[in-house]
Amino acid sequence: MSLILIVDDSPTEVYVIRRALESSGYRTACAADGAEGIRMAKAMKPDLIFMDIVMPGVNGYQATRALAADPATKQIPIIMVTSKSQETDRIWGLRQGAVDYLVKPVSAEQLVEKAQEALAG
Numbered sequence: 707m708s709l710i711l712i713v714d715d716s717p718t719e720v721y722v723i724r725r726a727l728e729s730s731g732y733r734t735a736c737a738a739d740g741a742e743g744i745r746m747a748k749a750m751k752p753d754l755i756f757m758d759i760v761m762p763g764v765n766g767y768q769a770t771r772a773l774a775a776d777p778a779t780k781q782i783p784i785i786m787v788t789s790k791s792q793e794t795d796r797i798w799g800l801r802q803g804a805v806d807y808l809v810k811p812v813s814a815e816q817l818v819e820k821a822q823e824a825l826a827g
Contacts, residue, residue: 708825709733709750713743713769714758714787719810723756723787726814727821740764744772747779754824756817759788759799767802774803783824787812 710732712723724734735750737743740757741764747755755773759766766786773779785806786799796807806820 707731707733708753708821709735710821711735711737711743711746711750711752711755713737713740713746713755713761713766715739715761716758719758719787722814723812723817726817729814730818730821732821740766740769740772743769744779747773747782748776751779752782754821755782755784756787756821757784757804759786759790759795767798770799770802770804783827785820785824787817 710727712720712734714720715738720736727734735746737746739761757766757770770784783805784803785808786804787808789810791809799807805824
């Protein structure tokens with residue numbers, strides 16, 4: 707069973723994402739900001755990360771860039787899940803190392819579909 711790390715500072719968003727993934731059989735872990743997300747990714751080695759962008763302290767772009775550059779975590783696919791809907795935001799997120807980019811609100815079906823795609827490699 708795959709482990710998915712959810713990095714988002716919104717308890718509501720975490721709840722929605724977690725519920726969608728767990729109801730499809732995934733295990734989840736959660737981090738409330740980018741710095742915690744980096745620490746948890748290094749410690750837990752999740753199979754996939756869903757990363758918000760707008761968070762206090764280390765934002766999602768910075769966390770994604772750090773994880774993608776670290777040999778210990780660079781193989782973990784990261785999907786950005788954010789309210790930032792501009793094309794420039796999407797391009798920048800993918801340049802930081804994300805494999806996909808979703809704009810909130812995201813349906814449970816969309817989250818599970820993207821998780822399946824990313825985990826299939």
